Amino acid sequence: MTTSPNSVVRQIHSNKRHSNRIYTVLEYNYIVFPITLGLLFYIFKKAIDVTGYYVSVFEDGWNRSAIVHAVLYGLFLLLQMPPCGNTLGLCLPMRPNKLSTHPKTRRLGTLYVCLVTKGANVQTVVNSVRCWDNLPQRDHPSVRYHVVLDSNDPGDLPSLLPSYVTIDQVPDVVPVKKARFKARALEHFQHKYRFSKEDWVLHLDEESEIDDRVMRTTFDFIERGTADFGMGTIYYTSTNHWKNAFLSAAEVSRLAEDFGRFQLPIRMFRRPLLGWIHGSWILINGEIENKIGWDTDNVCEDYWFGYHAAAQGFKFEWLHALVREQPPCTLTDLWNQRRRWYTGILSFDRIIVRLALISGLLGGLGTFMFPVIGMLGVRIAVPHWYRDFIIFNDAANLHVLLSSCILQDFNLTDLSWISRVWHAVMTCTLGPIVHFVHIMALLSTMLYPARGFVVIRKA
Structure with missing residues (x-):
């Protein structure tokens, strides 16, 4: 369906105003987002105190399960290149103007x-x-x-x-x-x-x-x-x-x-x-x-x-x-698009480039793997400070997803608050599935690279 020129012009002017409003917020990102991250961590921690999540406090020091968890968790963080990079990028001063x-x-x-x-x-x-x-x-x-x-x-x-x-x-x-x-x-x-x-x-x-x-x-x-x-x-x-x-x-x-x-x-x-x-x-x-x-x-x-x-x-x-x-x-378009990207990066003759792509996706896997395991009923006992460290990292990963979703919705003029809340909920719910699909696309590309340059359909 063809869009009328007048409606496009009205939309452009409206989105321009919202673009400027977003950067009014991002001018103070180093104040706004550390505060919202701190609030989310507090809420997250209080909720976990009630539900138990997948860790409990072990006051007598480290045990075998805690050591195994710390090694795996640390490995996933290092693979993210850099560790907690999304949170750092969101919270360090941007100075957009x-x-x-x-x-x-x-x-x-x-x-x-x-x-x-x-x-x-x-x-x-x-x-x-x-x-x-x-x-x-x-x-x-x-x-x-x-x-x-x-x-x-x-x-x-x-x-x-x-x-x-x-x-x-x-x-x-x-x-x-x-x-x-x-x-x-x-x-x-x-x-x-x-x-x-x-x-x-x-x-x-x-x-x-x-x-x-x-x-x-x-x-x-x-x-x-x-x-x-x-x-x-x-x-x-x-x-x-x-x-x-x-x-x-x-x-x-x-x-x-x-x-x-x-x-x-x-x-x-x-x-x-x-x-x-x-x-x-x-x-x-x-x-x-x-x-x-x-x-x-x-x-x-x-x-x-x-x-x-x-x-x-x-x-x-x-x-x-x-x-x-x-x-x-469509999902097919998304799959083909990601496979083309991965094919191009994996074709580099620099092993560090190929490893960075693989490690980045595997590092992100840890973001979702441990919370999902906890939801399945697995519990481990860890020192108190390490429990808070885990909760903070999980809150930080959730925070950057929520912040990205909210900022993107803020660019639009015709969304209700109910829609914005629903988008945030679905972003967090579907995040693990999205990451799993990306990993599957990478694995399939490693087995058989994409051929040609597929132009995805646009509405």
């Missing part, structure tokens, strides 16, 4: 807003481009808007896009050695425009919806920052939000992981963890585009690019603005 107060130290040549599509999801592309229509920066002399179309048959898409958008159709023959699929399209775009050091490319997927804050953050990053590569937060709220509880819960788990595996290394060390970056809402300096390029046969081309950019010493920074996308429409 810091660049807006810095002086301008760099000149902007041309900013290329680059949306890549196979052309299979036409209405999705049209909806994303409509978000550009009312941007205050739309007529900025340094901004160029491009849709890179990787298809021999453009169909009706060119006639549905506004005149200020340049359509770059990928030719049959592109001078590449290995690049395929999206990497081939990006390599064509890079070859065609040959960026200068003052040029930048804002990479978007076909369903990426941006607003004024995204553009303002982009300009501040370019003109007032010092980093070469930016990556920002993605909320999965544009379409099909909680139409399917499992699929939406899976995206909440991605958002929770964003605070740790993605944000934390960039905010602390100005580089990603072994190349963990998104494929959308990334801002790359033209010098990096030219130096690294996209000529890779890796089906996870974004991870490949991020790994090599970090390895060559380019500096990264987090972009504090929200791009709205949508979750996969």
